[in-house]
Amino acid sequence: MSTFPSIPFGAGGKVILLATAWLVAAPPAVTAAPVLLTDYTQHKSGEDWAPALARAFQDSASVTVPAGRYPCSHFKLPSGGTLRGSGPGTVFIPLGSRLFDIAGEAGKEIPIAEDIVDFSDSVILTSAGGLRPGDEIMIRGQRNSMLREGTAGTHYNPDWVLGRTRKSSCFFGELTVVATVAGRQITTTSKRLFPDYLKDNRREPEPPGTGFVQRQATTVSPLRLAKNVVLRDLAIEGTAQCSMPVRLSYCKDCLVENITFSTAVESFEKDGDAELSLVYGIYAWNTVIRGFKAQLGPELLAVLDAKEKSFANFSNYNLFKLISSTASGFENCQANGGTHAFNITRSASVAGGGGIPSVDCFVRDCQASNCIWAGVKVQQGCFNTEVTGNTVTASGQGIITCGRNTLIARNRVSTQAPLLSDFYYTHLERGGTFGIGLIEGYACGSVVRDNVVAGFHSGIAVADGYEDKNCFEEGGFLIERNHVSGCLRGFTIYKNPHCASLGNNHLALHLLDNTFLCAEPAVRPDLPAHGAHLPPMTAGVEIRGNRFQGFRQGVAMAAEVDLIQLHDNQFEDCDTGIELAASERTKGAPGGARVQEGGNTFLRTAMPRRFPAAN
Numbered sequence: 001m002s003t004f005p006s007i008p009f010g011a012g013g014k015v016i017l018l019a020t021a022w023l024v025a026a027p028p029a030v031t032a033a034p035v036l037l038t039d040y041t042q043h044k045s046g047e048d049w050a051p052a053l054a055r056a057f058q059d060s061a062s063v064t065v066p067a068g069r070y071p072c073s074h075f076k077l078p079s080g081g082t083l084r085g086s087g088p089g090t091v092f093i094p095l096g097s098r099l100f101d102i103a104g105e106a107g108k109e110i111p112i113a114e115d116i117v118d119f120s121d122s123v124i125l126t127s128a129g130g131l132r133p134g135d136e137i138m139i140r141g142q143r144n145s146m147l148r149e150g151t152a153g154t155h156y157n158p159d160w161v162l163g164r165t166r167k168s169s170c171f172f173g174e175l176t177v178v179a180t181v182a183g184r185q186i187t188t189t190s191k192r193l194f195p196d197y198l199k200d201n202r203r204e205p206e207p208p209g210t211g212f213v214q215r216q217a218t219t220v221s222p223l224r225l226a227k228n229v230v231l232r233d234l235a236i237e238g239t240a241q242c243s244m245p246v247r248l249s250y251c252k253d254c255l256v257e258n259i260t261f262s263t264a265v266e267s268f269e270k271d272g273d274a275e276l277s278l279v280y281g282i283y284a285w286n287t288v289i290r291g292f293k294a295q296l297g298p299e300l301l302a303v304l305d306a307k308e309k310s311f312a313n314f315s316n317y318n319l320f321k322l323i324s325s326t327a328s329g330f331e332n333c334q335a336n337g338g339t340h341a342f343n344i345t346r347s348a349s350v351a352g353g354g355g356i357p358s359v360d361c362f363v364r365d366c367q368a369s370n371c372i373w374a375g376v377k378v379q380q381g382c383f384n385t386e387v388t389g390n391t392v393t394a395s396g397q398g399i400i401t402c403g404r405n406t407l408i409a410r411n412r413v414s415t416q417a418p419l420l421s422d423f424y425y426t427h428l429e430r431g432g433t434f435g436i437g438l439i440e441g442y443a444c445g446s447v448v449r450d451n452v453v454a455g456f457h458s459g460i461a462v463a464d465g466y467e468d469k470n471c472f473e474e475g476g477f478l479i480e481r482n483h484v485s486g487c488l489r490g491f492t493i494y495k496n497p498h499c500a501s502l503g504n505n506h507l508a509l510h511l512l513d514n515t516f517l518c519a520e521p522a523v524r525p526d527l528p529a530h531g532a533h534l535p536p537m538t539a540g541v542e543i544r545g546n547r548f549q550g551f552r553q554g555v556a557m558a559a560e561v562d563l564i565q566l567h568d569n570q571f572e573d574c575d576t577g578i579e580l581a582a583s584e585r586t587k588g589a590p591g592g593a594r595v596q597e598g599g600n601t602f603l604r605t606a607m608p609r610r611f612p613a614a615n
Helices: 037-044 050-059 299-310 497-501
Strands: 015-018 021-024 063-064 068-073 082-084 090-096 098-105 122-124 136-143 171-182 184-189 219-224 230-238 246-253 255-263 277-286 288-290 293-296 320-323 327-330 338-345 362-364 367-368 371-378 386-388 390-392 399-400 407-409 412-414 432-437 446-447 452-456 458-463 478-479 485-486 489-495 507-511 516-517 530-534 539-544 547-549 554-558 562-567 570-572 576-580 596-597 601-603 608-611
Touching: 037 050, 037 547, 050 063, 063 184, 090 098, 098 230, 219 458, 230 246, 246 255, 293 299, 299 371, 327 608, 371 390, 399 412, 412 432, 432 452, 458 485, 485 489, 489 516, 530 547
Parallel strands: 063 082, 068 090, 082 230, 090 230, 098 246, 230 255, 246 277, 255 288, 255 293, 277 320, 288 327, 320 338, 327 362, 338 371, 362 386, 367 390, 371 399, 386 407, 390 412, 399 432, 407 446, 412 452, 432 458, 446 478, 452 485, 458 489, 478 507, 485 516, 489 530, 507 539, 516 547, 530 554, 539 562, 547 570, 554 576, 562 596, 570 601, 576 608
Antiparallel strands: 015 021, 122 184, 136 171, 136 219, 171 184, 367 371
16 A cells, blocks of 8 residues: 555545655545635644645645745645645745655556457456446556567567666556456456566566566556646745655646746755655656756756766756656756756666556657756657657757657757767767767667757767667667758767677668758867768668768768668768778678668769779
């Protein structure tokens, strides 16, 4: 059972304190009219307004807070409740590690009795467990979406693996609604999104080590969600003790809107680790965070900049974060610092029995700057994410996705970082700073369209991760109509050393109708400027209808590439238009690369083509 049960408005009520969080038990009568928090001053506990809030919600589902300063301990908003400030002049000061909670809970898991037919809406359970039509449920499978061990088709489906990083236990799963109940059989309002929901784990691979969660079967859990909660029109003043001002869990149809957070101090968890998530949402459903502004003071930005320059993996200031959530996201939010300002990810909690993927989440029309890693980061274990209309500036990376089927469109990303920046997240061997990066092997099926990118070492990149299993073995990328300027490499592919054992995997990558304008043709002799950089082991790339201007090589291909198509591109002011390197293995003769080329034009380009001569 949850520590903080979801308590809706209803009959019989009082204010209680549970596990240090003030919450509202259901009152005997609730008026439709809003009440003013300041009318409940007598219910404060010293300077703490949390008990006054709890008492106010006994009388009304809507509490308005006038301008003023309100120290407040951890408070759980009731389902159906609205807490509305009067704008930036309504300032809450957290008195602990958390401030506001919007939280429901998941009930006991019920195992399925028969395998679920892939992509169907019918589920046969060992027991109906009291489920009724209209109930919200979580279906959580026995298959870890982040394992690719064993035999394809039996232990995993290569089209559905959602990542392979560290010891992650993220199981295929989804949120849905019960449509009908007939004995032990239920149907749902949606068909299954993922395959392989099975009644036991006999068809699962052995984990590749210790530390992985193993589940015995697919289960169905009833959900008791916090619904229709609204938190809006106020400010939060950060403290060193508050690392999570707003937490959402097991909630649906909620809105967090027009909040301003400001701080000049670094915040820490109780164990002493630096940490800050302004909005931390897990198992959020159809919930929107809109118009939330993060304003980090110059003193804190200097601290974060020093962490960046230490070359360390500092991933603790993910300011806006959604985990294992569905159809939820951020709109018109702003952050002027952080590790990832906006982060869509999955839970892999061992204590929680493993998470489920984030599905159909979004980051729209947001702004981020001064980020250590990326303005927007979509992690592995995410599916069908939308990243559109955002602006990212002055960060090491602009927009990064590791998630399948990510749409990255109509964004503007730029940086003032030196072209030769080489810290933890921007190693030059991988392509340096990225404007837009599809990384870590499983951002397959992603679309990068109509973006404006400027000032990065690599404008757009497809890059393997650091770990041996984070290699692209499939692709299916569409990169089209982007404008990339001021970059040393307009487009680049990076393959980590472990790809040598995988061969030339066909990426099915289409680079179409983009404009690539060079920063400087030779910043460093060993890093010549390439419009498109295709390293060894690259295969299955179509480059068509692009414009390349000012590069040392417009398209630079290593000898060990294969199945490359180059058609109808325009090369301007390049030293060489298209170059295929000679193979050391074949002593200068063509290395067996299959390259098709035709219909390209070359303007003011000294050498249109350079291919190795056959012996």
